[in-house]
């Protein structure tokens with residue numbers, strides 16, 4: 001069943017995919033100790049991706065909160081405007097290492113599709129992206145971006161014509177073309193080894209935080225905060241700091257309605273199997289996957305990575321849900337106080353971090369991962385406040 005985090009994780013997939021997952025696991029394991037691979041990953045992270053990203057002291061936001069210092073890990077400055085690049089680059093290089101000339105991906109809001117298309121172009125890999133027809137209409141600019149980057153975008157017309165149907169279509173493609181094709185999964189979810197290798201590639205966030213916080217304020221932070229959709233930017237933030245005294249806060253989407261589930265799988269879901277892995281899943285009373293709802297497309301997913309489930313159960317990380325309107329408030333705070341337009345996903349984390357800062361002394365240090373920039377969300381923000 002593959003690697004587990006306590007009872008969570010595993011690989012619940014059709015028999016035909018097992019060899020591909022094993023091949024991927026071997027390629028990833030061997031790449032970790034391969035100097036040439038790591039050098040190339042590091043070179044492209046710097047020269048194409050713009051890493052390392054800065055750790056920024058949000059002085060005005062700190063003053064507004066009153067309490068602990070708030071520092072921002074600026075993943076919004078990564079190429080493409082979000083942390084998704086880190087994972088797409090790592091997996092793209094793994095695909096090349098396995099001799100697979102073709103990438104497929106599925107995308108909901110289109111952010112992961114764009115990151116995959118960027119990497120496909122840069123590495124010379126053929127790229128095809130599955131996207132629900134409804135999502136294609138809602139996210140037209142990202143469809144245009146993917147096509148301009150040379151990717152083929154396949155509209156998915158089955159079911160609800162959204163992300164979960166796109167995932168099924170991508171899985172069918174993978175089963176049929178597994179010899180030539182790497183399925184570039186976009187978050188720390190899915191069957192083993194995806195949750196672990198995505199955490200490895202996104203771990204660059206936490207490794208940089210470790211170095212930069214010592215350089216900036218002489219020690220590690222007291223608390224690290226990140227938003228959780230599938231959980232990749234959060235596990236990338238937490239993982240390299242797990243064996244320290246740093247406390248962790250994961251922030252899920254609470255949605256618009258009080259008493260609704262939003263997309264808060266850990267806060268409001270229960271254990272179950274989704275997309276090849278055992279973790280927390282939002283379910284209705286019959287155990288069917290529940291309909292999620294969030295102002296931020298990137299957090300709007302009914303599952304969460306298995307490592308988060310285990311951190312949750314052990315109490316090593318705390319998880320809370322922040323509502324749409326509070327994320328919007330935090331969006332405006334960061335825009336007005338710091339001159340940064342954040343994506344709506346990390347706006348959830350900003351809101352939680354400000355709340356935490358208020359309860360802590362000014363000697364405490366909080367690092368928040370600002371997972372992406374907000375240009376993509378201006379329509380939603382203007383619509384909400386208009």
Ligand SMILES: *Cc1c(COP(=O)(O)O)cnc(C)c1O
Pocket residue numbers: 082083084111186187188227228229230231232233234298299343345346371372373
């Ligand atoms: C996709 C996305 C997320 C959510 O994905 P995780 O895997 O939970 O990190 C968060 N922030 C931004 C900016 C995104 O694009």
